[in-house]
Amino acid sequence: MITHFAGLKLKTVSIQGVKQFYNGVLHFPITRESEVEIVFRPTPEFTLTFEEAYEPIAPVHLAFEVASSKFESAFRKLSEQISLLKWPNGEVVDRFDSGVNMYFKDGDGHLLEFIAHDDLREGVLAPSGTYGILYLREVGLPVEDPVAARLWMKELLGLSIARESEDFAFVIGGTAHAVVVSTKRKWIPITMYALVPSMEITYGVSDESYVDQIRSSLDRRLIIADDDEGLIFKMYGYRIRMKITSFPKDIAARLNLPNAP
Structure with a gap:
């Protein structure tokens, strides 16, 4: 089963630009x-x-889950360094039924979000x-036919669907929420x-039997690579x-996520 987003690969027009933002502003450690x-x-x-890459960049939407106890501190620190995006009412922090969030952009125009849920078990x-980031919660997946795409993900990948409408749905596995939109x-x-x-998503999965199941169900023409780095396919x-990791299989239940089995 899918447990989390283990990796994401995006394009940029400037390595130095993303270094200044993600390391200099967000303080993400550099591994390579x-x-x-x-x-x-x-x-x-x-x-x-x-x-x-020397090409136009289509912005990606990403949401990082932040611990509720750290959100106010994260808001203060981030707002001291960059301008947060405003809602139509002029506010930069939105409080919804189960939590709070804020949005901002990097130099390539990617739409980033820090979100915290009150009911998430710390x-x-x-x-x-x-x-105080816990995990990458959301990755936006715009498609021409979101209904067909989310049904494909549900049937082939065994993911669950939440908040679905004609042009929007969360497609969920563990802590990973793919935001499938029109x-x-x-x-x-x-x-x-x-x-x-243009991006590559790496899902962390719990065991080889799950990968075998995906492999046997896929149209072979969709498979790009199948080696020690995982099974890669087009969707x-x-x-x-799909990459096997040691992330807890029951992580959704332990965090008290509503989609937990």
């Missing part, structure tokens, strides 16, 4: 760096990679870094079009990697 690629480790279980995962939809809070980005224009 070259002239054309840089790898950050926001948490022990997740790596964020940027590859420099003490299960140790908060990482300056901002390319005609706009990202809040600044009504930014949900363009299709609605995205590169998806």
Whole structure:
């Protein structure tokens, strides 16, 4: 089964630019760096990679789960360094039924979010870094047909679906929430079009039998690679990697996530 987002690889127009932002502002540790690629480790279980490319960048939406007890501190520290995005009412922090969030952008225009849920059980995962990040919670996946895409993910990957409508749904495995949306939809809070980005998502999975199940169910024409680095396949224009990790299989239940089995 899928337990979490273990990695994400994005494009950038400037390695130095992302270094200044993700290391200089967000204080993400750097694990590897070259002239054309840089790898950050926001948490022990997740790596964020940027590859420099001479091409237009379609912005990605990412949401990092922050411990509720750390959110106010994260807000103060971040707002001292950069401008947070405003909602139509002029506020930069949004409080919803189960928590709170704030949005901001990096130099490539990627739409980033820090979100904290009041009902998330603390003490299960140790908060990482300056901002108390627990894990990458959300990755936006704009597609032309979100209903077909989420059903494909449910049937092939065994994921659950929440908050579904014609143009939006969370497709969930463990702590990983893929935000499957229509390319005609706009990202809040600044009504930014949900363009299709170039990226590779690595899902952390609990065991080889799950990977075998995916492998046997896939159309062979969708498989890109199958080696020690995991099974990589195409899914609605995205590169998806399945990699076995030691992340707890029951993490969703231990964190008291509503999608826990």
